Amino acid sequence: MPVSASMIIGLEDRLLTFAVNLLIGGMALHVGTHVVSDTREYAHAVLTALLGALVWALLEPVPLLGGLLAVVAWVAVVKWRYRHGWVRSSAVGIAAWAAAVVVLAALELAGIGSVSTLGVPGA
Numbered sequence: 001m002p003v004s005a006s007m008i009i010g011l012e013d014r015l016l017t018f019a020v021n022l023l024i025g026g027m028a029l030h031v032g033t034h035v036v037s038d039t040r041e042y043a044h045a046v047l048t049a050l051l052g053a054l055v056w057a058l059l060e061p062v063p064l065l066g067g068l069l070a071v072v073a074w075v076a077v078v079k080w081r082y083r084h085g086w087v088r089s090s091a092v093g094i095a096a097w098a099a100a101v102v103v104l105a106a107l108e109l110a111g112i113g114s115v116s117t118l119g120v121p122g123a
Contacts, residue, residue, distance in 0.1 A: 018118065024103060025049040025119030029078075032096030036088055048081040049119025056121055074121055096120050 026046030033039045052074045059070040079089035100117040107115055 017115070021116050021118040022046060022050060022053070024115060025053070025100065025117040028100035028103060028117055028120045029092070029096045031099035032092045032094075033082060035095040035099075036091045037082070037084065040082070044081070046119075048078060049117075051081070051119075052077045052121075053119040056119075071121060093121070097122055 023046065026042060026049040029049050029052075030039060030042050030045035033045065039045075055073045055077055056070045059073050060066045062069055075086065075089045075093055078084070078092050079086060082089065082092065084092065097120055100120045104115070104117065107113065
């Protein structure tokens with residue numbers, strides 16, 4: 001099957017959407033870590049968001065307990081990447097979720113409603 005120009009443009013659009021969603025998720029996680037504890041650099045938060053999104057994508061489809069397993073695994077990723085305990089990592093998650101909701105609401109008000117957060121569950 002030959003590759004058409006529309007396939008390449010479609011791929012570019014999907015990659016751009018992925019990158020924007022990941023950067024927003026990383027920003028929310030960066031804000032969450034800043035609120036709860038000492039923060040690291042933004043790139044650390046973006047990589048953590050990517051790893052958290054991968055764990056979420058793998059576990060969330062599991063029947064019955066997928067959502068619970070995915071949340072626990074996501075918090076475990078934050079715990080591992082930031083060297084916090086379970087309570088502080090959970091607090092980072094709550095703060096990151098709140099930051100993501102605020103950013104998404106602001107983007108919606110600005111007329112940009114087609115973005116989401118990658119790496120922050122439930123936002």
